Amino acid sequence: MQLLEYYKWQIILEDKTVVDQSEPGEKELFKFNKDNKLFGKIKTFSLVPQVKGLNQITLNLPENSRLIYFRRTIANTGDLFPKFQINMVGWQSTIKNVNFKYIMYIFPDGKVEIAEDDEPKYTEEFVSSLPHRNASDIPGCTGCKPSLERKK
Amino acid sequence: MASPADVNLICNYGAGQTETAITGAGIDFITADNCTNTSGNRTSNPITIPADATNAYSYEKWLKFQLGTTEPDTQVTNFKFWGGGAAIDSGNVKDYYKTTNTYVQPALATTNDGYTAVTAATAGAKASVAGTLNTSGEASSYLVMILEVNSLASQGNMDQQTYNYSYDEN
Numbered sequence: 001m002q003l004l005e006y007y008k009w010q011i012i013l014e015d016k017t018v019v020d021q022s023e024p025g026e027k028e029l030f031k032f033n034k035d036n037k038l039f040g041k042i043k044t045f046s047l048v049p050q051v052k053g054l055n056q057i058t059l060n061l062p063e064n065s066r067l068i069y070f071r072r073t074i075a076n077t078g079d080l081f082p083k084f085q086i087n088m089v090g091w092q093s094t095i096k097n098v099n100f101k102y103i104m105y106i107f108p109d110g111k112v113e114i115a116e117d118d119e120p121k122y123t124e125e126f127v128s129s130l131p132h133r134n135a136s137d138i139p140g141c142t143g144c145k146p147s148l149e150r151k152k
Numbered sequence: 153m154a155s156p157a158d159v160n161l162i163c164n165y166g167a168g169q170t171e172t173a174i175t176g177a178g179i180d181f182i183t184a185d186n187c188t189n190t191s192g193n194r195t196s197n198p199i200t201i202p203a204d205a206t207n208a209y210s211y212e213k214w215l216k217f218q219l220g221t222t223e224p225d226t227q228v229t230n231f232k233f234w235g236g237g238a239a240i241d242s243g244n245v246k247d248y249y250k251t252t253n254t255y256v257q258p259a260l261a262t263t264n265d266g267y268t269a270v271t272a273a274t275a276g277a278k279a280s281v282a283g284t285l286n287t288s289g290e291a292s293s294y295l296v297m298i299l300e301v302n303s304l305a306s307q308g309n310m311d312q313q314t315y316n317y318s319y320d321e322n
Contacts, residue, residue: 004156005155005156024155025155027225028225028226030225031225031226032225032226032322033226033227069322070230070320070321070322071156071320071321071322072230072318072319072320072321073156073159073318073319073320073321074316074317074318075175075176075316075317075318076314076315076316076317077161077174077176077177077178077179077314077315078176078177078178078312078314079176080314085156088320118230119275119276119278123275124275148198148199148200148201148245148301148305148306148307148308148309148310149198149199149200149201149307
């Protein structure tokens with residue numbers, strides 16, 4: 001299981017232009033913010049698997065909605081479990097002054113969760129499934145390990 | 153998105169805010185202002201267990217998230233921090249945190265006023281650290297941590313604590 005960069009994105013704009021994610025090491029020209037005039041013209045957003053065992057995920061954006069796309073990195077001091085990323089794909093729209101938001105959280109093992117808040121429930125289960133190092137195996141006495149002594 | 157952004161966890165110390173990258177490593181809660189992470193450092197600068205009801209404290213540890221060489225395509229934001237949720241040494245040793253925007257030279261803590269127990273920052277209720285980073289060298293707000301020790305604490309080396317963090321990038 002690849003924990004980072006297991007998907008590449010592909011965008012289809014309203015005029016049917018296809019925009020692919022840049023290659024590793026290259027600067028990405030497509031910005032995911034309002035400064036990019038094309039950001040508001042995204043019709044379809046897809047995550048294309050880069051490893052076997054994952055499925056392509058495609059989001060067709062509703063009219064007058066805006067794409068939400070982030071990659072969430074989760075890590076820890078001491079690297080007790082390996083760093084990994086969750087892909088977050090969805091859309092946001094304001095209808096009659098009410099904000100609607102829909103986000104899919106896509107994990108490295110292919111599981112997809114749709115969460116109402118910002119905390120997908122599957123995260124902890126996924127962390128538990130990762131290989132964990134024994135804290136005593138970490139070189140250099142990493143982590144927060146204070147030494148306490150009695151007053152003499 | 154070409155490559156994931158290079159986000160480092162940085163420990164800061166001294167009047168001049170000397171920076172030490174501790175990504176994948178750790179910090180020592182000690183009675184000195186440094187960002188060294190060795191057994192010798194902890195042995196040389198131990199926290200003395202108080203004999204009475206007055207708590208003892210470590211020096212403050214000033215941490216921040218900083219963008220390294222590889223910049224994000226657009227931004228890195230939504231920094232979160234949380235612990236394991238369990239008490240240390242039956243609650244006789246407690247770790248605390250607070251967030252702030254402005255650096256002040258770390259000092260030996262004398263109280264936990266203004267701090268929140270790390271046990272309150274859990275996977276389900278993460279603590280937020282402000283910051284939206286775009287270019288190399290930019291950093292988040294500071295996460296300041298201290299350790300509090302009471303008279304019932306066990307002598308010797310404490311178990312290692314693991315702190316988790318996350319950030320969103322696009």
